[in-house]
Amino acid sequence: MQNNQYELSVVDIANLLDVTRQAVPQLFKNRAGAAKSNKKFSTVPPQSVREFLQTSRGYNYKKQSIAFQIVKGGVGKSSLSKNFAIRASMYGYKTLLIDFDHQLNLTVSMNIFDEQNLVWLDYLRKKTTNIFDLVKPINEFLSIIPSAPKNCLLDKEIILGAENLSSLIASPMNQLLEEYDLIICDCPPALTHLTHAIYLAVDRIIAPVKPDIYSKLGLEQVFNQWNEISKSYKKKPEINILVNMYDPRIKASTSYLQQFYAQYSTFMIPNLIKQSSEFISSMEDGEHLWTKRSTQAGEDLDVVVKHILNLYEVSSNKKKVESNKDEEAIL
């Protein structure tokens, strides 16, 4: 059955703050959601996490936008953007997912597809001038702007409208950032006017790569677009490369991983996501990588979320991101 309430477990909180499990109910006892703690304190609602991190740890929920993009299909853009957004919302980020892909895998996996949904094409065609009309709430901390097959016409619409690419997505996104802390965009595997406008709107591009030749070629295209943008515009996003589907049993997987680190060292996210069947079930309706406690895939992505959102700074001893053993062995 679908459960749209996404909450951190007590173990997650203990890991985050670097305290014992027993200390967690004490720390959260007088906060929102504490009523749950009397009988069975097993999860902590995002509102309580947010309140605690802000007031007790001085954590800043910095407003930011991130797009998962690369010109390569099937590397995990939709799976990673969905699970990243859900995890961020569990940490108390008011998060908005945007599905920019007309394949709408993300929209379907969030069980939000409806022919009546207003989507980006409708907004560009001025069917509504209020960008918030596109937003569908999942819960108090997570919302989504769904996609639809007709979004395949977005690029044509942009060309015909001779739109200003630097403000086309950036302007509505800035309006959305007044309401949300974090915007996570899932992009199509292409380089188009639309992806160009997305590059000009977001703070960060995360390019997921499989350690193989096809991702290596796709990555070159990401940097071509990035360089092109740098020539014509002042603002350009930060680029991070996230290795996904790494399999240490496959020699080529390690070899390409080493090549990525050698060629793009300053852009690499220092942790990787291993090949794991848990990703498939995480794209089902209402499911995510933390639905079942403690999975390898959940642990891998959690480290990345904490790294990108600077969440290691709330740990009691300000633990730094550590490379896992696999990576140490490789690098």
Ligand SMILES: Nc1ncnc2c1ncn2[C@@H]1O[C@H](COP(=O)(O)OP(=O)(O)OP(=O)(O)O)[C@@H](O)[C@H]1O
């Ligand atoms: N680390 C992983 N281990 C195993 N399978 C994975 C992993 N990450 C993603 N997958 C699976 O790979 C497939 C492709 O993932 P996904 O749809 O997220 O890729 P994508 O980049 O969004 O693809 P597209 O470009 O077609 O939109 C899915 O079946 C997903 O469950």
Ligand SMILES: [Mg+2]
């Ligand atoms: Mg996708």
